[in-house]
Amino acid sequence: MTVSATPALVVPPRKLFLSLQLRLMLALSLSFLVLFVVLFAVLLKVLEGQQLSQAQSDLRHVLQKAVSQANGDDLAGLYGLGNELVSEYWKDPSYLKSFAGLRDISDTDPRAFPFAYVQQDGQFKLVASAAGHAAALPDAPATALAAGLNPATEGAFVTPSPLNQDGYFLIGTLPIKNAAGEVICAMGMRFAIDYVYNAYLQVRAHALQVMVGLYLALLVLFSWISRHFSRPVAVLASEVQAIREGEYQRNFAHLRRGPFSDEVGTLTEVFEDLLARVSRREQTLVREVQALKIEIDQNKRERQVAEVVETEGFVRLREKARAMRERRNNPV
CATH class of the missing domain: 1.20.5 (Single alpha-helices involved in coiled-coils or other helix-helix interfaces)
Known part of the structure; x- marks a missing residue:
């Protein structure tokens, strides 16, 4: 008679113990951390968008004011044959009448730097600015400068300027036309918006401090919540361990306290x-x-x-x- 061998008892490998309380606390804290980060990013984006929108509105208002001071019919006389500017055009009374107020605009609103320009031989040339006619043409995207000289442009064309050593700027352009609707030159506006990003950085720094403090407070709260909800499970596990060791006379009444069952x-x-x-x-x-x-x-x-x-x-x-x-x- 063949006697079958009793299969050996396979002991499963011992796993790393991670308490239910710790897992609950980690799950809650990580969930709220992700939520905080998302809300923080969204709020900062909304704040930045509102500030930029307000800056663009201010730029358009100042640009319209600068264009309203220029007379396209008077400025048309500054062009010579072949659309070349006449010599010493900056001394012409019509030039002074149209662009003398640019410095006042810049003094009134330090964010604004108005300038007027034309295009000759495929190159954009500055003809007036708050710093005078001899100043350099501000660094601006070619698309923005071209839009200012385009007769089809409706309203002000506004776009961010590339970041340079001077800071952050918005560039706005608007055509200056004569009575016939012909574009004589264009008015540009370099509008400083460093304050927007400075405010953004300040809010981000303060909000980060508040978020860290709030997260630590919530971590304490989550620790209490996880301990409160995991304690019955831990007590039940202790009771079952005692039963496993042969102590069958156990009392589970303390685990059923409270008005509700779960x-x-x-x-x-x-x-x-x-x-x-x-x-x-x-x-x-x-x-x-x-x-x-x-x-x-x-x-x-x-x-x-x-x-x-x-x-x-x-x-x-x-x-x-x-x-x-x-x-x-x-x-x-």
Whole structure:
């Protein structure tokens, strides 16, 4: 007869223990951290957008004011043959009348630097500015400068200027036309918006401090919440561990406190039912073992008696006793 081998008990590898409280705290804190970061980025973007929108509105207003001071019909006389500017055009009374107020605009609003320009031989040339006619043409995208000289341009063309050593700027351009609607030159406006980004950086720094403080406060709150909700599970695990070590007389009543029931309460009821069944089964097994022990002891005594009765000495003694009884009952 072939005896099958009992399969060896496979012990699963021991995993790294990570408490439910810690996992709850990490999940809550990371979720709120992601939410804070998203809200923080959105709020900063909205703030930046509002500031830029206000700056663009201010630029258009100042640019319209500068264009309103220029007379296209008077400025048309500054062009010579082939659209070349006449010599010493900056001394012409019409030039002074149209562009003398550019410095006042810049003095009134330090963010604004107005300038007028034309295009000759494919090159943009400055003809007036708040710093005078000899100043350099401000660094501006070619698309913005071209839009200012385009008759089809409706309203002011506004675009960010590339960042340079002077800071952040918006560039706005608007055509200056004569009575016939012909573009004579263009008015440009370089509008400083460093304050927008400075405000953005300040708000970001302060908001970051507030967010860190709030996150630490919430971390304490999340720690309390996670401990409060994970404590019944931890207590239940401790009770089950005690049962595993053979302590079946456990009381689960403290896990069912409160006006409401939950998954822990249901799990507690299941463990109590299982524990009651195991306890009853254990008691039944104890009684069966005791009865079996009594039966084994009785069989052992009977077997020992039978072994004594069946020995040769006991047989001779039994024969002698029988002979003695016969002589006593039948005397000669």
